[in-house]
Amino acid sequence: MxxxxxxxxxxxxxxxxxxxxxxxxxxxxxxxxxxxxxxxxxxxxxxxxxxxxxxxxxxxxxxxxxxxxxxxxxxVKLVGKNEWEDLEIDATVDTITDLRLKIGPYYYEQDEKIKEVKAGPIFNEIIPFYMEKLDAQVKNNNGYFVNGRLTWADLFFVAMVDYLCFMATKNKSALSS
The missing domain is CATH 3.40.30.10 (Glutaredoxin)
Incomplete structure (x- = not known):
């Protein structure tokens, strides 16, 4: 078929x-x-x-x-059980997207001097901030992002991690730690 x-x-x-x-x-x-x-x-x-x-x-x-x-x-039934859970899932996905959009200008910067200036906030502030918050969210939900069960936010994050690491090629450990 x-x-x-x-x-x-x-x-x-x-x-x-x-x-x-x-x-x-x-x-x-x-x-x-x-x-x-x-x-x-x-x-x-x-x-x-x-x-x-x-x-x-x-x-x-x-x-x-x-x-x-x-x-x-x-x-595939990976949405919330109610509208509030759907909101939490959407907020999580949007947060992961926000992180990607904050890393993007660093990744696409062609001027190495400007890129170096952008690296400080990206690797010392932005990535650690987002990853700490996302990690805490998972810890508070028994290993998942929302309500202690698998949702599309979990798959979205796992699927995006490689791309985020690729974009943050200067310091891959910032995302993996």
Whole structure:
């Protein structure tokens, strides 16, 4: 039987990996359409907002990684048991995304002198702050992010850790400790 889902993203983990994790967790067959960087300029105009990942299912196209994850999490029952738990899950995912967005300017900086200036706050303040808070949240929830059970926030974090470490290549131990 042909896969009913088609995920299109670059040939990297990054924002596509949480989606792959959720599809795999749910045992859903999917086509993992990995795009090479060179193909992107040709494909970009055909995407909803000129960005990826995109998920196709039953003739429909979904975009925005968190929205896709939230949709798939409902399919595989990794959402909250009530609206408050859903809010806690969303807040956790948004916090992980905030961390990624704070590391991004450091990673993408081309000027080595400016990058060195950005490194101090990233590695001495931002990463330790976020990781301590996230670690405390997990400790307070019996090893999970929300309500002591597996949710899509847990899969999202695990899927994003490699990407966060990659972006923080100057000091990988800041994220792994």
């Amino acid at each position: 042909a896969p009913t889902y088609k995920l299109t993203y670059f040939d990297i983990t990054a924002l596509g990996e949480p989606i792959r994790f959720l599809l795999s967790y749910g045992g859903m067959e999917f086509e993992d359409n990995r795009i090479q960087k060179e193909s992107w300029p040709t494909l970009r105009p055909s995407t909803p907002f000129g960005q990826m990942p995109i998920l196709e299912h039953n003739g429909k196209v979904a975009y925005q990684s968190a929205a896709i994850c939230r949709y798939l999490a409902k399919q």
